[in-house]
Amino acid sequence: MFVKLNDRVYLNLARITRIKIDQVEDGIRIRFYEGQDQVAKSQKFASIEEADQWLEKFLKIEK
Template sequence: MYIKLNDRVYLNKDRITRIKVDDVQDGIRIRFYEGANQVAKSGKFPTIEEAQKWVDENFCSQI
């Protein structure tokens, strides 16, 4: 199943093995990994809570 990350990027949920919410210099981003390799990162979120809510809505609702 694919998730729309932004206007140009779709992620295959079945291949994502790890999701990390990072508070980096330029803002809060979600990083997506297949094994040890980072395959995508999200746009910026204003708060960690909003980033976590996005993850919960798009990845945890199917569990």
């Protein structure tokens, strides 16, 4: 299933094997991996909690 990440990127969620929330030099980002290869990353977030909320909404995960 393809989902729109941003204006130019669509992800095939069937191929994503790992999703990681990372603190990087320019802020917090969510990285998407196929096996060992990073295939996409999200916009910057101010906090890990904000990134986690965005990811849950993006993947339509309900608690």
